[in-house]
Structures are given as structure tokens and as C-alpha cells.
Amino acid sequence: MAEERRFLSASGVPIALRRRQHSASCRELAVRGPRLQLRSLSAATSAVWLAAYGLFALSENSMVLSAAIFITLIGLIIYLHFVKIDQESLLVIGSLGIQVTSSYASGKESTTFIEMGHVKDVVINEAIHMQKVIYYLCILLQDPEDPQGVSEVVPLFQSSKPRLDCLIEVYKSCQEILEQRKTAPQSS
């Protein structure tokens, strides 16, 4: 079963959280940001081309115009493939681990898997980020030999930066799955 709810990100853009329950111990939570808008793309392209035309009018060198077209194309491809993240999703499988996927606008997907033995907890942490204090969800990793200490912190949803109301929903869903591993310990 799937359900989708609308929220706001930390900077005010609308995002959508989609929750799917695949089984009793497997849940997928996906946060989707807004698609690349035609108006911002046209604005950026027009600005670059106007600047190039201004340079051409000053310098009478037509290479400036071809260079501007080239830069716009290459810049758009790099932006779509490396920068613009459309959807970030979290797949929590109770006995196996947690999988974090980022999907870029060009279709590229980058995935990280963390096995359950390394996961200490999923918490909402607050930290200073660029003159603001933001809430963000993060996975606390532990060394299997030292269950008391936190060895690493993996922040989630870095590019969509949901606000606290969305994070609380994701936190509650994750905790329901993570609690099951305490009540039903596996023999490894």
C-alpha cells in the first residue's frame, strides 16, 4: 500500500513523501523534490546568452557566441547528471539492512547499502548548517565489536532537506521496523 503526503523543505520548496509498506518488516520511504522548471531553465539560458551577446558587441569576436552555446549545453548536462537530485529514497528491511538511493534528473541512481549489524539507530539530529540550525535525519553506525559507541553518522535526505514534520513521519516508520530487531533477535 502506498500513500503520498505533501510537505515543505527547509528552504520552502514543496516536496512529497511517499510511504510504501512491502511487508511487515520492509518499508520504503521516498522524498521527491520539484522537477527542473522550464522558467528557471529559460531564465538561466537567456541570462548567459545575453551576457555573451554583450561581450560579442564589445569585442567583435564571434567565438564568444559559440562558446556561450557550448557552455550552456555542457553546463545543463553536468547539472542534470551530477547536481539535480529528483528523489531520495530509504528502504528499511528489518533483518537485512538499510538502503539509501538518490535518483538524479538524468536518470542516474546512486545507492548505498548499510547492513543491520552496523546500524545502531536512526535519529533526528539538529546541527548548524550555513548560518541556520536544521533538523536532519541520520543513521548512527556502530562497530560490531563496540555496540556502545557511535562510529559514524550518515546524514539522509541531504538535497531535499525536509522539515521536522516530514522527518517525524519518516522517523516513526523507521523506528517501527527497528524495534522489531530487539524483540526478535536473529542468531547470526
Place this chain on the structure above:
Amino acid sequence: ENSPAPLPERAIYGFALFLGSWFGFILYLIWAYVPETWLFSLGLTYWPQKYWAVALPVYLLVAVGIGYVLLFGINMMSTAPLNSTHTITDNFAKKQQQKKFQEEAIPALRDIPISEVNRMFFLPGK
């Protein structure tokens, strides 16, 4: 012992600094404004170039302006990134000793682990 009270020695230091700073200021004005020929005729020849009378204050003011930007930048660089464990805990919290729980007494102050804090805030009814 050290105390911030006004003492006679401190009054004397303050007055000596006051006289010294006035003397330094008058000397700087003489060096900057009096023409070189007049100073030579008095026999005072070994002065730095008058260029420095303008350059040093300019250097100082530019350094103060850059200092604002530098301090801001140093602050931003020392802020722990989002993926560092310093946002979760630190050495004092790891090594704290647990005090025994006493009935009807206020519990001792301690650093509560973040998992427990989260459960209390965000999971209702626990």
C-alpha cells in the same frame, strides 16, 4: 591574589601609558607633517620614509576589514559537518560516570544519549 580592584600601581601604569600614547601621537604628527628639510636642519636625519606615515594606517584599516571576513570564515570552517560524530557526542559524554539512582531524590545531571531523547520527543506514549 588577582583582583580587578583599582590599585596604586595600576594608577601609575595607566598614567604612564597615557603620557606615552600622547608622546607617540605628537611624534607621529611631527614626522608626518614637518617638512624633511626642517628636520635635517635640526640634525634629525635618521627617520623612516614619510610614505609609511600614510601606508601604515591604511594597512591597519585594511587588516581590520579583512579580519571581519577572516573571523567569519574561520567560524564557518570550525563548524562540524553534518556527518561528524561531534554533533552527537564528545569525549566528556563518553567518559561520564553513572550515579546510582536514589529514591525520592532528584536524578543526577548527565548527558542523555540522542536515541533516548528522540524517543521521548517524537514517539508519543513511550
